Amino acid sequence: MTLAERIPALLREREFRRYWTGQTVSLAGDQVALMALPLAAVLVLGADAAEMGWLKTAELLPALLFNLPFGAWADRRARRRHVMIATDVVRAALVLSLPVAYFLDVLTLGQLYAVAFTVGVSGVLFDVCNATLFVALVPVERYVQANSLVNGSRSMAWLAGPGAAGVLVQILTAPFALVANAFTYLVSAACLARIAPAEPAPAPVEKGHFTEGMRWLVGNRSMRALFAAAGTVQFFNFMFSTLFVLYVTTTLGLSAGVLGAVLSTGAIGGLIGAAVASRVVRRIGVGRSTVSGFLGFGLPLLLVPLAAGPKPLVVGLLIVAEFLSCVGVMLLDIAIGSFQMALVPDAIRGRVMGAYRTLNHGFRPLGALAGGLLGSALGLRPTLWIATVGTVLAVLWVLPSPLARMRELPEPPTEPRPEPRPEPGSGPRSDAGPDPVAVKGAEG
Template identity: 80%
Template sequence: MGLVGRVPPLLRERTFRRYWTGQTISLAGDQISLMAIPLAAVLVLGADAAAMGWLKAAELLPALLFNLPFGAWADRQAGRRRAMIATDLGRAALVLSLPVAYALDALTLTQLYVVAFGVGALTVLFEVCNATLFVALVPTERYVQANSLVNGSRSTAWLAGPGVGGLLVQFLTAPFALVADALTYLVSAGYLARIAPVEPSPAPVTKGHFTEGMRWVLRERSMRALFSASGTVQFFNFMFHTLFVLYATTELGLGAGLLGLVLATGAVGGLLGAVWSGAVVRRIGIGGSLVVGFLGFTLPLLLIPLAGGPRTLVVFVLFLAEFLSCVGVMIVDVAVGSFLMALIPDAVRARVMGAFRTLNHGFRPLGALVGGLLGTAIGLRPTLWIATVGAVFAVLWLLPSPLPWMRELPEREGESAPVA
């Protein structure tokens, strides 16, 4: 088989390839920000655990506030792609304001909070529009393959982003490292401007339009179980992530470069998870993949608060935890993404995704705040134990539902698969 024959069929289609390329580059930039902004707070502005909690909450609070209204708005629009381009440009401008302020010796924690909130709000709008754009590009029978490719990009970003971010912080300082992230948003906007898929027609404005997405989520049994499991993971996982950089740099003594390398090396597991996810779904079904993915994501993180001893042992334990967890998270992301795309009708897609993200991601700022407060009150390591153990039990929400026994993706009644 020639080299072209090894390329996944979706990547041979120019429109999807441009969409995927823009997403891949933007995701890599996001990983730089995930390193650079917390490190700017810690290393440049001397933030403590409570301040880190507020910073993470500012980044995540828009998911709680804006998913519903933005989803309702997006379902009424004919051009969601144009809105996505505008959000990319807005995020680039906000991120660039940080190195400018630093160069002028005017950077403050308040500005970090404002930029984190603004980028989070624009990201919410991007994601609810992206759900509709995705189904305009991909036929139903290729949802698992497309989600594997997109999540493979996310894994590649996890692989390259933290390492590059850590090195940029090491040599350029944290604020100037953010210039790279701003450039990736501009590249993403450029690729989106070069595609023109036929998007689903706007939904008519009817009575209950604003709340229909929330009502759809709550009355669908499988969605309720998935929301409960995912929301539990989000709450505890963001307790964990709020304190991880602070814990690794202060208690474990890792520098920015070594921390980035550990995360990047561990992200090889994410890349493998994305590659394997299609085979896992075929072997054990979409429901079994959800259960395996949730456990594979959460169980390895129990190693993080166990880390201690010689530097070599600490680095190995962190690598192992990140590697195994990234395998699990890719499997669950591909399974969840494919399930939602197949189940939700086009007419309410943005509203349902907005409602799901409101219910689900709304736990993130709560987890960040609780993590910051507990980290200050009882210490970093005890809080990480609470966060990692709590996340493992999220899988219990799935077991009484139909999800674990589901082999195939559900079919939307009365709707045909979109044509790529």
């Protein structure tokens, strides 16, 4: 087999390759921001646990406020790709304002809050449009491969991003490290400008247009269970992530460089997870893969509050936790995302995904705020125990649902509303193909 034949078929298609390249670069930049922004708050501005909670809340609140209206708006647009390009450019400008303010010695926590919030608003609009652009680029029989490629990029970002971010922060300081993040948004915009897929036609504006996605979502038993489980994970995991940098750098006494190395080493698990997820889904089915993904993501995180003792042991426990958790989240993302792509009708995809993210991601700022408040009241380690145990227990929502018993993906729907049809069961199907919900990294 030649080298060209080893390249996945989708990457031999120019438009998907450009789309994937933009996503890959942007995801790497997001990992820089994921470390540099909280480190700027902690190391430059001396933020405490409560202020870190407010920063994370500002970053995540847009998902609660804007996913639903932006989803309804996006379904009525004919050129969603142009909107995505504009949001990339806006995010680049917003992020660049932070190193400029730091250079002028006027950087404040208030500006960090404002930039985190407005970048989050732009990200929500990008994501609801991206869901439709994805299905315009990828045929249904290649959903598994496409989602594996995109999630592989996310794992590559986890692998390279934190280590690069740690080095950049130590060399340039946290605010100046954000220049790299701004640059990646511009690369993403350039890649999107060079593709022109045939996007689905805009949905007509009818009575109930705004609430159609929400009504469809709550009317499907599997989607309800998935929402409850993923929402629980989002709440507790963002309690965890809000305090993680502060816990590692203060309680455990690790440097930014060591933290970056730990996260990069753990991300190797994400690459492995993305590489094997499609085979796992085919072998054990989408339902068991979903259950395994929830457990595989949550259980290893218990090692983080458990970490204590000599520094090599602490670092080793963090590496194992990150490695195994990243394997689990890749399996979960690919199984869940592909299930959603197959189940949701194109005509209401933006509204359904907007409603799902409103309900699901809306738990993120609540979790971040709770993490900050509990971290101040109870301490960092006890709060991390609460967060990790809660994450593990989220799988209980899925176990009694039809989703847990499915082997193959559901047939692509022909009508916007699922309830008149029997919900897809667990019978075999030969033309299945799977996508992600991204509960750990960056998201989706």
